[in-house]
Amino acid sequence: MVNKLWFFFIVVGILVAGVRGQIGEMTTALLDSADKGVSVAFGLVSILTFWLGIMKLIEKSGLLKVIVRVMRPVAKFLFPDVPADHPAMSSILMNMSANFLGMGSAATPLGLKAMEQLQTLNKDKKTASDAMCTFLALNTSSLTLIPTTVIALRVATGSTNPTATVATTIMATFCSTIVAISVDKFCRKIYRGR
Amino acid sequence: MGVISIVSQWAIPMMVLFVVVYSYIKGVDVFDTFVEGAKEGFQTAIKLIPFLVAMLVAIGVFRQSGAFDILIGLLQPALNLVGIPGEILPLGFMRPISGSGALAMTTETLQTHGPDSMLGYMASTIQGSTDTTFYILTVYFGSVGIRRVRYSMSVGLIADLAGFLAAIFVCSIFFN
Numbered sequence: 001m002v003n004k005l006w007f008f009f010i011v012v013g014i015l016v017a018g019v020r021g022q023i024g025e026m027t028t029a030l031l032d033s034a035d036k037g038v039s040v041a042f043g044l045v046s047i048l049t050f051w052l053g054i055m056k057l058i059e060k061s062g063l064l065k066v067i068v069r070v071m072r073p074v075a076k077f078l079f080p081d082v083p084a085d086h087p088a089m090s091s092i093l094m095n096m097s098a099n100f101l102g103m104g105s106a107a108t109p110l111g112l113k114a115m116e117q118l119q120t121l122n123k124d125k126k127t128a129s130d131a132m133c134t135f136l137a138l139n140t141s142s143l144t145l146i147p148t149t150v151i152a153l154r155v156a157t158g159s160t161n162p163t164a165t166v167a168t169t170i171m172a173t174f175c176s177t178i179v180a181i182s183v184d185k186f187c188r189k190i191y192r193g194r
Numbered sequence: 195m196g197v198i199s200i201v202s203q204w205a206i207p208m209m210v211l212f213v214v215v216y217s218y219i220k221g222v223d224v225f226d227t228f229v230e231g232a233k234e235g236f237q238t239a240i241k242l243i244p245f246l247v248a249m250l251v252a253i254g255v256f257r258q259s260g261a262f263d264i265l266i267g268l269l270q271p272a273l274n275l276v277g278i279p280g281e282i283l284p285l286g287f288m289r290p291i292s293g294s295g296a297l298a299m300t301t302e303t304l305q306t307h308g309p310d311s312m313l314g315y316m317a318s319t320i321q322g323s324t325d326t327t328f329y330i331l332t333v334y335f336g337s338v339g340i341r342r343v344r345y346s347m348s349v350g351l352i353a354d355l356a357g358f359l360a361a362i363f364v365c366s367i368f369f370n
Contacts (some may be wrong), residue, residue: 005347006252013255020260033254037247041239049235054213056231057224061217106206111330112238112337119338127342128335133349136334140290140327140350141357146205147322153301154318159309164369165318171364172323176357183352187345 044108051109055094064090067097078138078181079131081121088117092135099143111139130191134184141180144173238337245336249328253291262287278362281307282316286358290351293326316365324357 017026058064068075071093072084082089091114098107114135122129128136147169154162217224256262266287270280285303289296303317327350335343 006248009252009256013252013257013259013261016261016264017255017259022259025258026255029254029258030251033251034247036254037250038243040250041243041246044242045236045239047235048238049232052235052238053228053230053232054210056227057213057217057222059231060222060227061213061220063213063216106209108333109235109238111334115334115338119340125338126340128340128344128346132335132340133344133346136331136343136346137349137353139330139334140325141353142323142325144322147318149297150300150318150322153297153304153321154309154314157301157304157309157314159304159314161310164310165315165322165365168315168319168361168364168368169322172319172357172361175360175364176323176353179356180349180353183349184345187349191345 048109048112051106052113054106055091055110055113058094059087059090064094067093071096078134081129082118082131086117086121088114088121088131091117095135096138096143099139100145107139111135130188133188134181137180137184138177141176142173143177145170241337242333245332249332250292253295253328257295277366278359279313279316281313282320282362285317285320289320289324289358290327290354293329296321296326312365312369315369316362319361319365320358323361324354327351327354 014023014026017023058067068084068090075082075089075093076084079089079092082092091110095107095110095114098110115132118129118132118135119125122132147166150165150169151162154165214224217227266284270283273283274280281303285296285299288299300317300321304314307313309318327347331343331347331350
């Protein structure tokens with residue numbers, strides 16, 4: 001699917017630009033985007049380095065075991081094929097906790113760590129495992145309980161009630177998460193058959 | 195504002211404080227352990243570059259060419275019938291594709307229509323309740339070299355759609 005989508009974006013984009021006589025801008029668009037990719041990656045260096053450091057402390061101090069024990073029942077339901085005492089499980093749980101608090105910058109490194117550990121359980125290294133798909137579904141549906149960025153943005157644009165949308169955000173997040181988990185469980189069953 | 199803004203301000207510093215103090219009490223060499231974990235940060239970021247460049251180039255070309263606007267123009271009349279405001283549609287499309295693009299669109303909506311208007315509420319809720327599916331897929335799968343993402347992209351997009359529709363629905367009830 002990523003292959004097809006990528007192909008579609010590039011081919012349709014360039015053809016449309018050609019038809020609309022904007023082909024001259026395409027070279028800049030290509031190179032600017034490439035530049036953005038590199039700067040986004042470098043922008044992640046500081047965040048990743050910091051949170052992976054904190055993460056190591058959480059792991060070494062035994063805090064991880066505490067977190068994992070509390071959230072075990074949820075995790076067991078969502079990730080039946082990941083052993084409860086596997087390091088991947090702890091990273092998944094911490095990523096979820098960070099997402100809940102709207103700490104996007106903390107959630108990404110934890111999520112990447114989780115993927116790395118899920119990969120050790122994966123039999124086919126080029127293909128996403130069931131657990132990876134579920135994990136991605138949770139992340140893409142956004143588990144935010146406190147939408148920190150949005151609150152800041154509302155303050156900046158002069159809202160009289162910046163936190164007005166916290167309740168609606170939680171409700172909408174709840175819907176998208178339920179849908180994500182259900183569709184994921186459904187797809188998992190269908191793909192099993194093949 | 196009160197409680198939630200206080201919670202959002204205190205959450206990260208408190209978490210860091212708690213982790214450091216807890217580790218220290220447990221007899222962990224805090225500095226050495228932090229550095230040990232932090233070492234991996236740079237390599238992880240570098241590994242992401244090819245995937246990010248590939249994705250952002252495709253999206254950049256698609257947007258800059260005007261193809262994105264054409265797609266939205268085609269869908270707008272149909273969605274107006276269902277009661278989805280046309281002004282909010284571009285955000286719905288942008289949200290899964292580009293986090294910074296969506297943030298820019300939300301900012302624009304809040305500035306143009308006001309943060310306390312119906313469109314402002316909807317944009318804020320959508321921004322908070324959905325996530326950048328393509329970015330997450332690219333970065334998370336890219337970092338471990340997964341090529342075949344199976345059904346996860348469809349699941350992500352369906353979840354985004356659900357979040358988008360739920361946001362519009364909940365806001366139109368809640369703020370009326």
